[in-house]
Amino acid sequence: MTPGARVAAAITILDQIKAGMVAEQALTSWARASRFAGSKDRAAVRDHVFDVLRARRSLGDGAGRSLMIRLLQRDGEPVETYFDGVGHAPAPLTEAEQVVLSQPLTLGDAAACDLPDWLWPIWQDSLGDAAMPAAVAQQARADVFLRVNRRRGSVTAAIAALAEDQIVAVQHDTIEGCLRVTTNARRIKSAAAYRDGLVELQDAASQFAVAAVSVKKGARVLDYCAGGGGKALAFADRYAAQVFAHDVAPQRMQDIPARAARAKVGITLIQNADLANSGLFDLVFCDAPCSGSGTWRRAPDAKWRLVQTRLDALTNLQQEVIASAAVQVAPGGTLVYATCSVLKPENDGIIAQFLSTYPEWVINLRHQLLPGLDGDGFFLCGLTRR
Numbered sequence: 001m002t003p004g005a006r007v008a009a010a011i012t013i014l015d016q017i018k019a020g021m022v023a024e025q026a027l028t029s030w031a032r033a034s035r036f037a038g039s040k041d042r043a044a045v046r047d048h049v050f051d052v053l054r055a056r057r058s059l060g061d062g063a064g065r066s067l068m069i070r071l072l073q074r075d076g077e078p079v080e081t082y083f084d085g086v087g088h089a090p091a092p093l094t095e096a097e098q099v100v101l102s103q104p105l106t107l108g109d110a111a112a113c114d115l116p117d118w119l120w121p122i123w124q125d126s127l128g129d130a131a132m133p134a135a136v137a138q139q140a141r142a143d144v145f146l147r148v149n150r151r152r153g154s155v156t157a158a159i160a161a162l163a164e165d166q167i168v169a170v171q172h173d174t175i176e177g178c179l180r181v182t183t184n185a186r187r188i189k190s191a192a193a194y195r196d197g198l199v200e201l202q203d204a205a206s207q208f209a210v211a212a213v214s215v216k217k218g219a220r221v222l223d224y225c226a227g228g229g230g231k232a233l234a235f236a237d238r239y240a241a242q243v244f245a246h247d248v249a250p251q252r253m254q255d256i257p258a259r260a261a262r263a264k265v266g267i268t269l270i271q272n273a274d275l276a277n278s279g280l281f282d283l284v285f286c287d288a289p290c291s292g293s294g295t296w297r298r299a300p301d302a303k304w305r306l307v308q309t310r311l312d313a314l315t316n317l318q319q320e321v322i323a324s325a326a327v328q329v330a331p332g333g334t335l336v337y338a339t340c341s342v343l344k345p346e347n348d349g350i351i352a353q354f355l356s357t358y359p360e361w362v363i364n365l366r367h368q369l370l371p372g373l374d375g376d377g378f379f380l381c382g383l384t385r386r
């Protein structure tokens with residue numbers, strides 16, 4: 001596909017998303033219908049679509065064509081070479097379009113920060129002085145981070161193994177065992193280091209969360225909302241602990257046994273019916289379902305799909321989840337409540353509500369990471385019983 005044809009495909013997909021289709025679905029159905037598109041074409045089209053979605057409002061929130069023109073303009077690209085009408089490229093800019101596009105957009109704070117108006121006051125209340133920089137950080141692509149499975153090899157060995165596949169990775173400035181991929185991130189899943197379990201894809205913030213919790217040798221650790229097992233795998237690799245994984249939706253855990261085998265760690269899955277008879281745990285890590293507002297660079301569609309009623313439903317669910325996770329904590333043990341959100345109602349709001357209902361618990365750890373160059377946004381709060 002020519003660069004213009006890729007832009008034309010992105011325009012079609014963006015129009016479908018504007019009409020209500022979920023971004024991933026729109027991209028998948030375009031890829032299925034476009035067998036001629038190679039992997040580089042698919043990646044380029046996806047990049048266009050996601051670049052626009054991260055910055056949809058500040059690009060004028062128009063139709064796909066106008067969004068793509070403004071994206072190329074913003075990035076200093078020669079718009080007319082993509083919009084030349086040759087082959088499958090979009091038609092050249094009309095005179096009217098040229099006039100409109102020569103005028104800068106007038107944007108309020110929420111639009112300039114690419115957030116919905118209803119969310120902007122909540123965002124500001126949650127982040128204070130960091131509201132604008134954290135929102136602006138989510139207008140750009142995020143780096144890809146890897147976690148070195150230290151049972152499989154050292155950081156140096158992982159960097160060298162990745163280099164064999166022309167992937168360049170460097171040690172994260174502050175998180176031990178975390179690598180930032182600087183070249184050829186798209187090749188990770190086909191690289192030998194990944195296939196052999198030497199590295200896992202995991203954001204730096206999630207790695208920080210696992211490292212920030214203290215786990216004694218032999219401790220029983222429960223990843224209460226395990227999903228695909230990212231945190232459970234990290235706990236099992238990092239600590240000499242017995243690691244268990246549970247999720248209310250057990251099908252989400254289906255890949256954990258294979259991932260654990262690849263990483264050479266042991267993780268015991270606990271099904272819903274067995275939870276009550278599985279004993280208590282020294283650490284219950286509750287990575288609750290959330291808006292994902294700290295990770296919107298990676299899933300920008302979610303930013304525009306979040307509405308107040310959905311946020312309310314999430315906070316109700318989070319209150320239920322933290323209360324049921326607390327029941328699994330052994331005397332003297334720790335409950336960690338975590339989200340990949342930066343919104344106060346999902347974080348400190350949930351903790352405050354929990355403490356007002358269960359005053360025997362006290363906070364012994366709290367971190368709010370913001371989305372930025374060093375990783376995604378993440379919230380983490382440790383609690384122990386008085």
Ligand SMILES: C[S@@+](CC[C@H](N)C(=O)[O-])C[C@H]1O[C@@H](n2cnc3c(N)ncnc32)[C@H](O)[C@@H]1O
Binds near residue numbers: 225227228230246
């Ligand atoms: C943020 S995701 C977990 C991500 C995962 N920890 C990881 O690192 O890959 C939240 C998970 O919580 C699960 N969940 C939702 N309600 C739950 C509940 N009441 N009890 C346990 N898990 C729940 C969801 O099925 C979902 O897989």
